Amino acid sequence: MSHQPLRSIAVVLPLLLLAACGEEVRDSTTRGVTPQADAIDGLFRFSVTLGAVIWLLVMGLLAVPIWRSWRRRGGDAEVAPTDRGPVRLDAPASEVDGAIAVADPTHVAQAEADHRVRNRLIWVGGIILPALVLVTLLVYSSVVGRAAAHVPEDGELVVDVIGHMFWWEVIYEDEAVITANEIVVPVDRPVRFNLTTEDVIHSFWIPRIHGKVDMIPGRTNTFTFTATETGDFRGNCAEFCGIAHAQMVAFVRVVEQDEFDAWVAAQQQPATTGASTDGEQVFIEAGCAACHAVAGTDAVARVGPDLTHLASRRTLAAGIVPNERERLEQLIIEPQAVKPGIPMPAAQLSADELEALLDYLEGLE
Ligand code: HEC
Ligand SMILES: [Cu+2]
Structure with a gap:
């Protein structure tokens, strides 16, 4: 056997374990701050636990025949008293089984009992248990779905x-x-x-x-x-x-x-535009008003974000950069460098116009 799988496990397992040492993930679904998120997390934990139990059960059942056949071969090698003569260790499994069945009639009864157990396993493990598991999951997930959906409440x-x-x-x-x-x-x-x-x-x-x-x-x-x-x-x-x-x-x-x-x-409040009327002028003339609104001015478009209180936001361009003057400048003169694919054209402005525009935008508190 090649050692490749063992080597892979030796590499992957420590990595997985190391991943568990990371800082707590900030935005994890497992750290809900609402009853709705907690309900969804509860369903997740239940499904994972149930899956783990079923996996262990199946692995356990799989281990039984493996262990039995291993024990049978081991036993035959030691005893092997049949009227056909000793069973050769390298004989195919069917021949070994046949030899045992002929040798001892109790094995026939044993085989019938095994058959009944196998049938029961198929019924319970193959049909009843999966049906129960699926029905449980269906009911639980509909309960969670209801709890997490829109439930009108007073004063919302x-x-x-x-x-x-x-x-x-x-x-x-x-x-x-x-x-x-x-x-x-x-x-x-x-x-x-x-x-x-x-x-x-x-x-x-x-x-x-x-x-x-x-x-x-x-x-x-x-x-x-x-x-x-x-x-x-x-x-x-x-x-x-x-x-x-x-x-x-x-x-x-x-x-x-x-x-x-x-x-x-x-x-x-309407925008605090007092600080820079020059900037407001640039804003209108540079075409920004074709896409943006600033309440209390002639800019009323809704193609891009409303900028009335831009300065009160912590980030720009949907959480991509902090709301700072250099970032704002870069966003205006080369928007594609800040956020590739952003549907906003680069502005062509003189240095003075740019300064006035930045003053204006930073004054929108
Ligand atoms: C063709 C329409 C269009 C024009 C013209 C335009 N923008 Fe934008 N702008 C957008 C869109 C769309 C976004 C949002 C993009 C995103 O975050 O993905 C945006 C985002 C912004 C933001 C970030 C807002 C926020 O809250 O994140 C600022 C500031 C901004 N634009 C300023 C300007 C200025 C100043 C001008 C004029 C020089 C201008 N825009 C011209 C469409 C436009
Ligand atoms: Cu999207």
Whole structure:
């Protein structure tokens, strides 16, 4: 036998063990912060445990005949008293079996008993047990599915999240707030997400909040959750949607209710444009207003993210770079270098225009 498989195990096993030493994964489904995520995780753990038990059972059953045949060969070699003469160790298995059956009538009864056991094994192990396992999983997963679906609750906050190539539009209709990529919600209050898309199919997935929910053109999928912890919970588009699919990051930021109220109040204000009217001029003239909106100005387009309170966001281009002046500059003059595939043209601006534009954008708090 070649030692190749052993060698592979010797390499892979320590690697797997080492992987367990890693830092705690931030965005793991196993660390839910909502009852809905916990329910889904419970189903996952149950399925894995059940699978492991069944695997051990099957391996155990497989070991029985292997052990028996090993023992039989070993025994024959020592005793082998048949009227056909000693059984040769190198004889084929059928000949060995035949020799034993002729030699001892109790073996016939034994064979019949074995047959009955085998039949019972087929019935129980092949039909009844799998049916039970599948029915259990079906019932459990429907219970979890129901618990994790949209269950209308009093006082829920409604947020529309719309997928775009390659960013997330976020609308709080009742509060008259529009933002992008970073969804702020209060802790301990039911929140309902209405999910749809402006272009192709995307899938909205914040692992610690809820399972994946597809965003499908012409349809609105919903789910409700109640976060029990504050914090920033990250997720990514989970349905391949084009070149920048892997760079389509979303955050759900869970904050205390009063922090949420303050955030909403700030977002409802028109843009603080006082600082740089030159910059606003550049913004309009450079064509940015063809795709972006800034509340309180002539820019009202909704092709790209609403920039009214751009400076209040922590990241740019759907979670790809931190919201800093150099990054903003790079995004404007060479967007493809920041995020290949981004549907935003590079701006042609003089140094003065660029400075004014950056001042303006940084003033949008
Ligand atoms: C053809 C439409 C279009 C034009 C014109 C355009 N943009 Fe954009 N812009 C987009 C799209 C689409 C995105 C989102 C891309 C993504 O994140 O994948 C975006 C993203 C941005 C962002 C990041 C916003 C965020 O919250 O992440 C900024 C800032 C921005 N654009 C500024 C500008 C400026 C300044 C101009 C003018 C010089 C401009 N854009 C011109 C389409 C456009
Ligand atoms: Cu997507």
